[in-house]
Amino acid sequence: MKKTGKSKVVYWIIGIVVIVVFAFLLIPPLFNLINRVEPWVIGLPFFAFMELVCGLIISAMLVLLYGVQQRRGEL
Amino acid sequence: MNYVITLGMIGIYIAGLCYMIYRNPLPKQDFEEYAVGGRSFGWAFITMTIVGTWYPGSLYIGWAQMGVDMGIVNTYLIFYTLGSLFVLYLIAGPLWKVGKRYGVKTMGQYFQIRYNSKGLRTLGGFAALLIEFPWIVTEMLAAGYAMQAITYGKIPFNLGMTIIAVIFIAYIVFAGMRAVIIADFYQGWMYLLTGLVMFVVAAYVFFGGFGSMFMEVRNLNAEFLKIPGAAAGWGGEAPGILFWPSLILMGIAGAYMWPSLFARIFAASSTKEIKASSRITPFVAVIFAAAVMWFAVGISARPEFNEGDSAYAMVNALSSLGPVAVAVISVLILSGSLSMMDSMVSSWAIVFVNDIISPYTKISSKRQTNISRICVIVLGFGGLIVSMQELPTIFQMVSRMYQGIVQFFPAVVLGLFWKRGNKLSAWAATIVGLVVTGIFAFTQPDFVPALNGMQGGLLALAINFVVYIVFAFVAKPEKNTEEVFAVQRMKDEELEAVK
Numbered sequence: 001m002k003k004t005g006k007s008k009v010v011y012w013i014i015g016i017v018v019i020v021v022f023a024f025l026l027i028p029p030l031f032n033l034i035n036r037v038e039p040w041v042i043g044l045p046f047f048a049f050m051e052l053v054c055g056l057i058i059s060a061m062l063v064l065l066y067g068v069q070q071r072r073g074e075l
Numbered sequence: 076m077n078y079v080i081t082l083g084m085i086g087i088y089i090a091g092l093c094y095m096i097y098r099n100p101l102p103k104q105d106f107e108e109y110a111v112g113g114r115s116f117g118w119a120f121i122t123m124t125i126v127g128t129w130y131p132g133s134l135y136i137g138w139a140q141m142g143v144d145m146g147i148v149n150t151y152l153i154f155y156t157l158g159s160l161f162v163l164y165l166i167a168g169p170l171w172k173v174g175k176r177y178g179v180k181t182m183g184q185y186f187q188i189r190y191n192s193k194g195l196r197t198l199g200g201f202a203a204l205l206i207e208f209p210w211i212v213t214e215m216l217a218a219g220y221a222m223q224a225i226t227y228g229k230i231p232f233n234l235g236m237t238i239i240a241v242i243f244i245a246y247i248v249f250a251g252m253r254a255v256i257i258a259d260f261y262q263g264w265m266y267l268l269t270g271l272v273m274f275v276v277a278a279y280v281f282f283g284g285f286g287s288m289f290m291e292v293r294n295l296n297a298e299f300l301k302i303p304g305a306a307a308g309w310g311g312e313a314p315g316i317l318f319w320p321s322l323i324l325m326g327i328a329g330a331y332m333w334p335s336l337f338a339r340i341f342a343a344s345s346t347k348e349i350k351a352s353s354r355i356t357p358f359v360a361v362i363f364a365a366a367v368m369w370f371a372v373g374i375s376a377r378p379e380f381n382e383g384d385s386a387y388a389m390v391n392a393l394s395s396l397g398p399v400a401v402a403v404i405s406v407l408i409l410s411g412s413l414s415m416m417d418s419m420v421s422s423w424a425i426v427f428v429n430d431i432i433s434p435y436t437k438i439s440s441k442r443q444t445n446i447s448r449i450c451v452i453v454l455g456f457g458g459l460i461v462s463m464q465e466l467p468t469i470f471q472m473v474s475r476m477y478q479g480i481v482q483f484f485p486a487v488v489l490g491l492f493w494k495r496g497n498k499l500s501a502w503a504a505t506i507v508g509l510v511v512t513g514i515f516a517f518t519q520p521d522f523v524p525a526l527n528g529m530q531g532g533l534l535a536l537a538i539n540f541v542v543y544i545v546f547a548f549v550a551k552p553e554k555n556t557e558e559v560f561a562v563q564r565m566k567d568e569e570l571e572a573v574k
Contacts, residue, residue, distance in 0.1 A: 018161065025154055026320040037293060037300045043286025045293065045300045051150055052365065058157045059357035062164065066353050075168075075347045 010068050014061045021054050077398035081225045084402035085409070089242065092261055092413075096246045099257045106443040109251035110180045110425045111341040116256055118351035121343050123263030124256050124418075125163075125356050128335060129156065130266060132217035132412030134367060135404065139389035142371025143381055146292075146299030150368045151319060155326025156360040160353060162488075163331050167340050167349040169491045169563035174341040175570050176562045181422075182337045182483060183430035189490045190498040191553040193434045195505075199483060200430025202509060203334045204423050206479035210333075211419055211458035214412040215240070219462070221408035224390060224401055233463055239409065243417045244455040248448045252425070255417045256342055262410035267363060270407050273400070274366040277393055278373065288373035295376050303528065305375075314521075315528030325532055329481035334426050335418040345567045420458070424450035478516065478532020482508030485536070485543045491563065493547070494556050500546035508539030 024030045034050040041049040069075050101108055116124075134152075142149040173179055177188050183200035187193055215236045222235025230238070246254045282288035289300060298305045303313040331337055343349045371389050374380055380392040393404045424447040433443060485508070486501040515523065515531025522528045562570070 022154075022158065026323060028316045028320075031302075031316070031320070035302050037297050040286075040289075043284070043289075045289050047147060047301055048289065048369065051147075051153065052361070055153055055157060055357075055361035055365065058154075058161075059361055062157075062160060062353045062357045065164065066350055069350070070347075075350055 011065070014065050014068075018058060018061050021057050024050075025054055077401070078227055078229070080398040081227075081402040081405065084399075085225050085405060088265070088406050088410070092258055093246075095257050095261045096250060096254045099250065099253055101250045101253060104441050104444055106428075106440040106447070107178065107180075108253070109444045109447060110429065111174075111338065112251070112253040112256055114175065114341060115344050116342050116348065117344055118348040120256055120260050121339065121348055122352035122355050124259040124339055124342070124414075125263075125336075125352055126267060126359055127259035127263035127410070127414035128339070128418045129356075130270075130364070130411055131214055131415035132221065132408040132410070133213040133415075134364075134411060135389050135408050136217045136220060136386050137213060138368065139371040139374070140386040142368055143375045143385045143388045144305070145313075146296075146301070146304035146375065147369075147372050148302055148304040148319060148322075149371060150365065151322040151326065152368060153360055153364045155323045155330065156364065157357055158323065158327030159330030160357050160360070162327060163340075164350060164353055166331065166488060166491055167343075168346040170340050170487075171343060171346045171349060172562050172565055172567070172570055173559060175567075176565075176573065180338065180341055181334065181426050181429050182332065182487065183426065186486065186490075186501065187434070188555075189553075189559055190486075190496075190501045191555060192498045192502070195486075195498065195501055196430050196434055198502075198505065199486075200334075200426045202505075203332070203480065203483065204426050206476055207333055207335065207419060207423070208454075208458070209461075209476055211416055211454075212462045214416045214419075215458060215462035217408050218412040218416070220387065220390065221405040221412070224394060225405040236459055236462055239413065239416075240455055240459045243413050243420065244452055247417055247421045247424075247451045247455075251444070251447065252338065252342060252421055255414075255421045256339075258417055259414045262414045266407060266410050266414075267359060269403055271363050271366060273393070273403050273407065274370045277396070277400075278366070278370055280396065281377070281392065282373055285369060285373075288369070288376070291376040292372060299372055299375055315524065315526075317526060318522050318528030318530070321522070321528065321530040321533045325477045325481050325530060325536075328484040328536060329477045332480045332483045332487065333419075334422040335415075338422045338425065339418075347567065416455075416458075420451055420455045423454050424448070427454075478512050478520075478530055478535070479509065481532055481536050482512055482539055485540050489540075489543055489547075494552055494560060495547040496543065497547060497550045497552045497556075499550040500543045503546045504539045504543035507542045508535045511535035511538055 024034055035047055037045045039046055138149050138152060173185060173188060179185050179188060181200060182203060183196040186199045187196035218239040219232045219236035222230050222238060223232050278285050278288055282291060292299050296305055302319045340349060374388050374392050381388045390404055394401045427450045428443050428447045482505055485504050489496045512532045512535040519531055522530050
């Protein structure tokens with residue numbers, strides 16, 4: 001099935017979100033922003049909290065990618 | 076009494092495992108059936124086999140030790156798992172289709188189809204086998220320790236490893252990859268549900284929750300809650316800031332290059348079934364792995380569990396909760412180790428027959444199956460004997476192996492998505508990558524201080540990519556490239572029709 005313009009936009013959004021999250025996890029100047037103990041958020045040190053946030057965002061993007069492909073018959 | 080409770084629980088677990096495997100014998104004595112389970116498994120099995128194989132028994136020993144000694148750097152596992160699931164999602168479709176069309180069972184065989192090179196098939200098989208082999212040691216050690224803990228020392232370490240080796244070798248010989256996937260399905264659920272409950276409860280019992288646990292750790296040494304972690308755990312000097320990204324990137328690129336995981340792609344009944352597993356596996360990575368890894372960091376605040384060998388600090392802590400906890404953590408370690416070891420040994424045997432013997436001799440499918448069975452016995456007991464020797468720490472072994480296996484990533488991924496890739500580029504890139512990694516393995520195996528903590532394998536991977544791209548423009552693609560790419564673009568149903 002040929003990809004529509006709309007489906008391509010969704011893929012671009014998923015790709016950009018995942019790249020941005022991984023950039024915060026991997027590239028030292030950005031990583032230094034999250035590699036901190038303070039402040040504590042929901043009872044967790046900042047880095048642990050950000051691990052949770054980044055992990056859940058990446059997971060959600062993968063599920064979204066599957067959902068979009070399934071709905072559009074692109075699997 | 077304690078002894079009876081723990082052995083009883085383990086007995087129930089092993090009886091359940093044997094029953095599941097016994098109920099699912101090989102439908103026919105055929106190598107396709109033995110090696111990839113007849114390409115018949117749905118998403119539920121694929122999901123649990125990924126979970127079961129991904130989180131080994133050494134999670135509670137080696138990775139826990141990293142958390143206890145160095146701190147939260149052990150959570151790199153979460154992110155390389157997530158990244159590798161994206162890689163799986165991207166490569167699974169085209170690889171599965173090539174596998175279905177040409178009967179591919181291993182990475183080496185894919186190389187022969189894509190690059191038209193029998194030699195590359197053998198190199199891929201032989202090198203992957205050699206690089207993954209030490210991993211069995213990490214799992215044997217974990218299983219031996221679990222057996223010792225369950226029996227309160229009545230079964231010595233080496234005897235415990237031998238019992239476990241006999242169990243998994245027996246069921247792989249019985250039903251090959253089918254047995255492995257059925258066993259992993261059973262173990263994956265057990266691993267996930269009991270593990271999650273166990274670690275959340277333990278965090279509350281020991282510390283009053285994860286928040287209070289992290290407070291205790293911070294009061295002791297706040298460095299444990301940042302990357303790269305406590306300098307003392309690194310022998311006085313922590314690696315530079317590039318160590319953390321290096322660990323994650325190596326994991327992402329290397330994860331599905333392991334023969335044991337690569338073969339899972341071909342066991343699925345369709346590309347949809349592989350991709351459907353992505354609805355569950357990423358959340359397991361975040362929630363389950365974070366609970367285990369964070370708890371290990373918390374244990375660093377309780378030195379009473381950390382006396383002697385820190386590898387066993389987490390097990391010591393959980394065992395202090397009583398015999399039921401001993402049994403649960405032992406089942407967790409055993410199920411993790413068994414599902415990892417069965418996957419590895421079965422896939423090595425298949426790689427050996429498929430990529431090292433079969434390309435050079437004409438043998439029947441039944442004979443391939445029987446030779447695989449002999450290989451399972453030789454490789455399984457070979458791993459057991461090596462495990463009884465003096466070895467480096469589990470984390471060191473795993474990290475060094477990743478640097479080697481990752482060198483197949485460019486030839487697989489660029490081969491799947493870039494038509495210009497050719498035999499010469501795949502050969503040159505893989506050889507250069509393996510040689511550069513080999514040089515670092517003998518000089519600076521864990522990380523390179525001059526590169527700010529980056530691992531030598533990552534530098535080798537970058538060179539590997541460059542070499543592949545350069546040589547892709549030097550030589551022409553093979554004649555069958557267009558045909559392989561046409562297969563990759565086909566729908567699953569169209570492939571069935573071609574068959």
